[in-house]
Amino acid sequence: LLHAPELDLAASCLRVPTAVGHGMGVEVRCRRVLTPDAAREALGASPSIRLHEQGPTPRRAGEPDAVHVGRVRFVDPGRPESGLMLWVVADNLRQGAASNAVAVAESLRGPEA
Secondary structure, X not given: XXXXXXXXXXXXXXXXXXXXXXXXXEEEOOOOOOOHHHHHHHHHOOOOEEEEOOOOOOOOOOOOOOEEEEEEEEOOOOOHHHOEEEEEEEOOOXXXXXXXXXXXXXXXXXXXX
């Protein structure tokens, strides 16, 4: 999907019964130091992301068409180059693989369509 074979990715899963929604801890590493404030500013500029001061939960996130992000912080505050950790929550019925595939296709279609 990302066409980025050099992307270093590690994933883990913890299954907790919820009616809808899923949450994940995401570790982000960049070539240059990205501060939590700069990350929040960039994420906040997206119309489909809602920032939260605390960690959002599937039950309390609201707005099922948005992706909710909170707890943006350095992995290791003593080493800013260590990257960032984010807590991400989305409604898995509204923001699942199929709806994301449609959104990507619509974005690639361009304004002439």
